[in-house]
Amino acid sequence: MGDAPLRVGLLGYGVAGRVFHAPLIAATPGLRLTAVVTGNTERREQVRREHPDTRLLDDAGQLWADPDALDLVVVATPNRQHVPQAGAAVAAGLPVVVDKPLAATAAEGRALVDEAQRRGVPLTVFQNRRWDGDFLTARRLIEAGELGRVTRFESRFERWRPAIKPGWRESGTADEAGGVLYDLGAHLIDQAVQLFGPVERVYAEVDRRRPGARVDDDAFVALTHTGGVRSHLWMSAVAAQLGPRLRVLGDRAAYRTYGLDVQEAALRDGGRPDAPGWGEVDPDRYGQLGAEGELRPVPTEPGRYQDFYALVATALRDGAPMPVDPRDAVTTVELIELAHRSAQIGAVLPVEPV
Numbered sequence: 001m002g003d004a005p006l007r008v009g010l011l012g013y014g015v016a017g018r019v020f021h022a023p024l025i026a027a028t029p030g031l032r033l034t035a036v037v038t039g040n041t042e043r044r045e046q047v048r049r050e051h052p053d054t055r056l057l058d059d060a061g062q063l064w065a066d067p068d069a070l071d072l073v074v075v076a077t078p079n080r081q082h083v084p085q086a087g088a089a090v091a092a093g094l095p096v097v098v099d100k101p102l103a104a105t106a107a108e109g110r111a112l113v114d115e116a117q118r119r120g121v122p123l124t125v126f127q128n129r130r131w132d133g134d135f136l137t138a139r140r141l142i143e144a145g146e147l148g149r150v151t152r153f154e155s156r157f158e159r160w161r162p163a164i165k166p167g168w169r170e171s172g173t174a175d176e177a178g179g180v181l182y183d184l185g186a187h188l189i190d191q192a193v194q195l196f197g198p199v200e201r202v203y204a205e206v207d208r209r210r211p212g213a214r215v216d217d218d219a220f221v222a223l224t225h226t227g228g229v230r231s232h233l234w235m236s237a238v239a240a241q242l243g244p245r246l247r248v249l250g251d252r253a254a255y256r257t258y259g260l261d262v263q264e265a266a267l268r269d270g271g272r273p274d275a276p277g278w279g280e281v282d283p284d285r286y287g288q289l290g291a292e293g294e295l296r297p298v299p300t301e302p303g304r305y306q307d308f309y310a311l312v313a314t315a316l317r318d319g320a321p322m323p324v325d326p327r328d329a330v331t332t333v334e335l336i337e338l339a340h341r342s343a344q345i346g347a348v349l350p351v352e353p354v
Contacts, residue, residue, distance in 0.1 A: 005032035006071040006316055009063050009094075011085055013043040016099045017076035019267050020128065020305070022051060025074070027274045028309040030317070034070060037063065060085055067092040071316065074126075075099060078168045079177035083108045086123070090115055095122040095316055101186040102329035104177035106337055109330040110354075116326070122315060124322035125329035126308065129187040130194060132261040133279055133303035134246050137287060139195060140301065146289060147250025153192060153231040154247040157184040157260070158239035161217075164210055172214030179215030181206055181336055184235035189332050192223055192231035199223045203348040204339035209238045221339045246287070255298070257287030263303040279303030 008025050010017055013036055025033045035055040036047045044056055057063065063073060073089040074097045075082055083103045089096040090112070102125050103109035116123040129135060142150055157180075164170050169178045181204075193199065201224040206216045217237040224230055234243065247256045263279050273279070279302035286297040311323035335351070342349045 005030055006313060007032055007034040007069065008072045008074060009035040009037065009057075009070045010074045010076060011037045011060055011063075011081075012075070012077035013038040013040070013047055014076070014078075016126075017074075018043070018046060018050070019264070021074050021076050021097075021099075021126070022047075023267055023272055024306055024309050026051065027272045027306060028313060030313040031072075031309060035063065060088065063094075064088050064092045067094050070094055072097065072312070076126075079104060079182065080168070080175045083112050087112055087115065090119055090121045090123065093119070093121055097124055097126055097312060098326075098329075099126045100190075100329065101177060101182050101333055101336070102326060103333055104175055104182075106330050106334040109326075109333050113326045113330060122322055123326045124312065124315075125324045125326050127187070127190050127324045127329065128305050128308055129191055129261075130324070131304045131307050132191075132263070133281055133300045134257045134261060134287065135191055136301035136304070137257070137298065138246055138248055138255055141255050141289065141298070142195065142248065142250075146253060147248060147255060148252025150196070150229050150248060150250045152247075152249040153196060153229060154233075154244065154249075155188050155191060155231065156234040156236075156243050156245055157188060158234060158236045158242045160240050160242075161237040162210060162240075164213060170213070170215055176215075179206075179217065179219075180235040180237055181216050181219045181221070181339060185219065185221060185233065185336055185339070186329075186332055188233040188235060189221065189223070189335050190328065192225075192233060193328070193331065193335075196225040196227060196229040196231060198226045199335060199351050200226045201348050201350055202335060202338045202342050204342040206340060206343035219339070219343075221335075223335070253290050255287055255289050257285075257300070259285055261303050263305050267305075273304075273306035278306070 037057045073094045075085045076099045086098045203222040205220045207218045209218045221233045281300040288295040289298045315322045
């Protein structure tokens with residue numbers, strides 16, 4: 001590919017495309033945001049203001065018609081479009097980043113991954129929460145043995161949104177893969193599996209709490225990992241008071257922290273990860289390590305969403321592995337499907353080998 005910046009085409013300029021992908025791509029050395037696909041008039045104006053050197057396209061077909069004009073495609077469209085658009089990129093021989101969740105069903109996701117592998121086309125999934133500062137801190141403490149033997153992992157993505165917002169995420173059709181279990185659970189489940197490995201049993205409670213809700217807006221998922229750790233995961237749009245973001249319990253100590261990673265808010269406010277102090281947390285928001293009566297603050301690792309695209313660039317230039325194995329994302333969708341089934345019948349379900 002030479003020394004020229006890798007040319008990136010971005011499909012979609014909603015929250016995912018505009019807030020996360022476009023700024024991260026623009027801030028990554030060796031990548032250049034070359035084209036954005038959106039037919040929305042307001043979003044086209046936003047692209048012109050925020051990325052004036054980027055070519056605007058009306059539909060994705062214009063990308064597939066000239067695949068030699070790009071080195072990478074990023075799919076940041078609604079969930080129902082992930083598989084067909086990523087599949088089109090793979091068919092065109094274009095490496096592709098897909099926003100989470102990879103697919104609405106594990107079967108669709110698995111077929112996409114298999115096809116990319118068959119064609120030798122690099123494919124990865126934007127599990128950016130692997131680079132949250134609190135997650136990086138918890139992983140460091142666990143690996144260093146600071147907690148002893150971990151027995152329970154608690155993790156929450158909770159919001160207070162009592163009014164239903166318009167948009168596909170609140171749509172009730174199955175192919176939209178809307179609701180908090182797909183939207184937020186895709187992060188929480190991935191983080192739990194990254195920390196504690198494969199899962200052998202799943203139990204879930206999935207509810208619609210708001211009047212008129214067509215998708216789940218409140219969910220609890222319990223994962224039993226093969227190593228014995230139990231992960232308890234909460235995701236909600238109706239939490240009027242927020243619980244701890246993370247609580248990790250071990251037989252020597254525990255780690256607890258409050259508040260979401262600061263990077264999303266910074267990106268929404270127009271911040272860039274190449275700015276000084278990116279991802280850093282103020283000391284008054286550090287998590288606490290220890291046992292009751294003997295707690296001490298632990299500096300939170302700076303969040304590093306920018307690492308994802310830096311690793312993508314390295315993979316494409318040097319043949320290194322992509323930052324996220326897409327089969328991990330298939331596993332996450334399998335667990336989401338199993339959680340929905342568990343909630344429907346009110347039972348603990350085993351994870352069957354595929």
